[in-house]
Amino acid sequence: MAGSKKEIGTGFITEVDRYLFNNGRHYEIFEKMGAHPKKYKGKNGMYFAVWAPHAEQIGVVGDFNSWDPEANAMKPLADSGIWEAFVPGIAAGELYKYAITTKSGKILFKADPYAFSAEYRPGTASVTADLSDFQWGDDAWMDKRGSTDPMNAPMSIYEVHLGSWRRKNRPEKDGCYTYVEAARELADYVTDMGYTHVELMGIAEHPYDGSWGYQVTGYFAPTSRYGTPQEFMYFINYLHKKGIGVILDWVPAHFPRDAHGLSEFDGEALYEYADPRKGEHPDWGTKVFDYSKYEVDNFLIANAIYWVEKYHVDGLRVDAVASMLYLDYGRENGNWIPNRYGSNENLEAIEFFKHLNSVMADRGNGAIVIAEESTAWPKVTEKPEDEGLGFTFKWNMGWMHDFLEYMKLDPYFRKYNHHKMTFGLTYFTSEKYILVLSHDEVVHLKCSMINKMPGLLEDKFANLKAGYTFMLGHPGKKLLFMGQDFGQFHEWDEKVALDWYLADEPQNAGLQSYVKDLLQLYRKYPALYELDYDWDGFQWINANDGDRSIFSFIRYSRDHKRSLLFVINFTPVERPDYRVGVPKRGTYTLVLDNSHGLYKRGDKAPAFRSVKKECDGQDYSIAYSLPAYGTAVFRF
Structure with missing residues (x-):
């Protein structure tokens, strides 16, 4: 017995x-x-x-x-x-x-x-499966990962849903690419564009396509939609050998009620809290893991280790962290249970995160853990011993909301909302942030990125180029959802592939080329990633030019060599005699603008010599013609 x-x-x-x-x-x-x-x-x-x-x-x-x-x-x-x-x-x-x-x-x-x-x-x-027979060939990548500090390394993430990235005209498995097919084409695309990582949605097995993989029934099983476990190992191994990191979405917050899954697994509440006021998400119709049980915590923490050690994944993006931290998340008054102090923090989930992130830091060999945390919970990326939760990075949801609200405005009204673009620079050092424009922002009638932009089609593309330039210059690592780098017009739909034919249309191709230039600029200049969380890496030149909706700022590298000056115009008004203050005497060489793109070797890049003329509180300044929706990045 x-x-x-x-x-x-x-x-x-x-x-x-x-x-x-x-x-x-x-x-x-x-x-x-x-x-x-x-x-x-x-x-x-x-x-x-x-x-x-x-x-x-x-x-x-x-x-x-x-x-x-x-x-x-x-x-x-x-x-x-x-x-x-x-x-x-x-x-x-x-x-x-x-x-x-x-x-x-x-x-x-x-x-x-x-x-x-x-x-x-x-x-x-x-x-049944045997995972012991795969031969890895990514030793060089794994060694480099273990010795690299992600804080001062470039990280530009391409968020991908494999089932709808590309599809083939065949009946098998809805035409979805296999892990092997996706590895080759995805690696080529990511390498060509200049992203450093891919982040995969919905890899753990899930019964319903429409959940996008966020209602998991098989936590240790790569979804069979795209192939076998060994084929998924091939996928990661292939991307690693091409110099591309792989991050997985991971869902320790909740699980579905499907009869074959974890719900009431042995006839009683086992993996979930027994009391529905704590064990069910009313908005999502799902069950909540019981973090008070050691065996449940062990299941989840071992699962995180499993993906990192068995599959060599480079990081986990933890979904719905806020729903775990707050006992009243999504619940009305009287329908949740306070903790022993009478407040709304889930003390067991807090300890779970500290335990998880401590273990990952000890044995993850450089693998990162990212929090999708949508509130102002303090110290998400501080170490547990310093009263933090211990995450490596946190998605900057506040920046994302402010940025999109600003970008959707008619340019005339942007001067009244100038603070939406500057506010993020008041707190960018408070956490280790990733700036995100994710799948969540291009579904459920929110419009694609290009269709969020105001104006006629030409204006939309110009606006988006300016917005992406601001995002690149803003401190923090970067994430962009698939299709948004070439201006996908319709909202994302997990049932169909992206409209890749658009990448051949002139304006879409122009946007894609510009994003590629931004990503290459990002990887080339340490000023854009070395001091992402340090005030020494950022300086406003003019944060207050609201009437003209122009922003100018500097990004510094640690050694202050090859620093970059950004100037971005968010109106359709040309400024033919625009003058911007600069911090020192010297030559300021244009390395990127929205009309030419990235100035490469052999291009005759315009250069501007500073003059002793006060502007923007600086002793020196340069003058040049700033076009409508103009972007300009200068090296000095």
Whole structure:
């Protein structure tokens, strides 16, 4: 029985394993739980282990035993809630589930929470897999990652939904690219454009395409929509060898109610809080993980380690952090439970984040953890020992909202909203920020980036070039969602591919070329990334030219060599005699503008000699013609 101390078991899960897991400290529990190829008593087969402390009986079922709950009964391991079984004669590639008999006598057919692979939708079974036979070839990348400080390195992220990035005209799997096909074409595109990383939406297995991968049923299984676990390893390995980092969206906040998933896994609330006032998201119709249980914390933290160590991913972007931190998130008064101090912070989730990020910092080999946190919660990126949550970076949602509100305005009204563009520069050192224009901003009637812009089509493209230039110059790492770099017109739709034909249209091609120039400028000049979170790296020249809606500022490198002066005009009014203050005497060479793009080797870049003439509070200044919606970046 489950409480018997006489149970010996197979020996694959040891007493130490059980102790560590039940105390939330078994960071490689995925090596023991789930399904693993083993040899036992001279026979080859698969070993299964699952945590289900409320179960009365469990059987492993699959095609191999005609889905008979009695055929391969599991045995409980003493005082741990873990059940195990060895099934001889089966190997990788078998469909399976757990048939869990509850205390009420009902039998639940559940997918394996620790399964390494899953059946292609709409199937819901787990699939046995062997992850040990892939040969990695990214040693150089991994060594470099472990020795690089991400704070003072360039990071320009291309956010991608693989199922709708590109599609092929074929019936198999809706025409989606496989991991192998996507690796080659995506690496070529990202390399050509100049992004440093890709961030992938919806890789962990999920039943519903419309959730975009944010309602997960298979936390350890790369979705079978695009291929096998080994093919996903190939994807990451290929991008690494091309010098591209890979970040995954990760969802430890909630999970769906699907009958085959984690919800009431063994007949009772197990992975979720039992009280619906704490264990359910009313807005999303999902369940909330119970961070008070060591085994649940262990499941999630081990899952983070799994993606970093087994798949070599370079970072996790943690979704919906605010929903975890606040007990009243999305809940009306009287429908949530205060903590023991009577306030709305989820103390267990706070400790979970500190634990997670401490472990990741200790053994992640340079992998980063990014918080999608939409409030003003303090010290998100401070170390846990300094009362922080320990994240590497935080999405700057405040900057994003202010930026988009400004950019959507008719240029006439921008002078009354000048502060929306300057406010972000009052707090940019308070966290380690990533500036984001993500998928969330181009769906649900929010319009694509190009269609957020005011004016006729020509004005829209000019506005977006100016906006992207401001984003590039603003301190913080960068993220841009796919399709927005060439001016995708319609909103993102996960059911169809991007309109790649637009990249051949003159204005769209011009925008794409300009974004490419911005990204190349970004990687070329350390001034744009070395001091992202230090006031020594930024200086306003004129933050108050609201009447003309012009912004001018400087980005400095650590050694103050090859600094950059930005001037951006957000109106359609040309300034033929524009004068801007500069901090020192010398030559200011134009390296990029919105009409020419990036001045490359061999181009005759315009140069301007400063004169001793006060402007913008500076002793020196330069004068030049600033076009309508003009952007100009000078090197000095």
